[in-house]
Amino acid sequence: MSHEIICPGLPASWVNAWLAAVGVTVLDERIRLHWTVNGRPTAVLSAAEISPIDALVESWPNEEFLADLPIAEHWRGTDPVQRKVSVKAFTQRVSMARGHPYSWTLSSTMTDLCVDKNGEVEHAPFDPAGPGSIKWLHHRVTKLQAYLDNLEIKLQASLMGYARRVGDNGLGFDYTRLKSSGDTMEKLTDPVVETLAFFGLRLFPVRGNGVDQRLDHRVSTGKRQRGWRTSSPRQNELRFHWPAWSHPLDFTGIDALMDVWNPAHRSTWEKLGIHAGWNSVKFKTAAPDKTRAFGSERL
Secondary structure, three states: OOOEEEEEEEOOOOOHHHHHHHHHHOOOOEEEEEEEEEEHHHHHEEOOOOHHHHHOOOOOOHHHHHHHOOOOOOOOOOOOOOOOOEEEHHHHHHHHHHOOOOHHHHHHHEEEEOOOOOOOOEEOOOOOOOOHHHHOHHHHHHHHHHHHOOOOHHHHHHHHOOOEEEOOOOOOOOOHHHHOOOOOOOOOHHHHHHHHHHHHHHOOOOOOOOOOOOOOOOOOOOOOEOEEEEOOOOOEEEEEEEEOOOOOEHHHHHHHHHHHHHOOOOOOOOOOOOEEEEEEEEEEOOOOOOOOOEEEEEE
């Protein structure tokens, strides 16, 4: 018997929700993902013999699980990994994590193929810096779990789109957390969506040109994360591109689809089962504001 739920709380046009829907398939391999075709594309989760929500409750990361992620600050006797990560600490951690099922938490957030002038590895666009108590990515996703008592109820609320948001910065790039300049309210995020989005990062490793800016700080590192490309030959700005598809896929199927999909080749979309696509729009701030966020624009 197959179980299927439509998730109005995960619209494909919201990049964090799209990453979260993909993250569902990473967290639980029994779950498949596709998107509604009519109106605003929305995530549809399906699984055989079990409700997708029940499956997620079973697979949800606990404190011990998160502490054993290779991206954790302290891990198996290696040098600490915080926001600023030296090449030595990174390569030591990668070597120790080889063969670990969650070694991708390193490769999807940092790369030693881009080394800055301070000898530190560069971070992916989806691993933005944050001031003060926001700290680094693993700390952020771990902190979110404090809001997730009564997990089944909160999962249901988030997927259905009526969850109450919490005063937290989340992963640090959700545009829906932002407020107007005159608004005194704190930033609000959905801890379920943000946690799932973290696991969605598995599909998007970050790479570089092998440049070490300690040798010449004028040379570009060529940092690029999978899925980021220019929208047209006339534009230099890299934007994240993502699709909505109509056939249920597990994690490996989504991975393969991202390999073959080219947003610029619209004539191939239908053959791949893709009916919509978007690119990211970077939130622009005035100095010295360093807020990071990505909205979306339909292709």
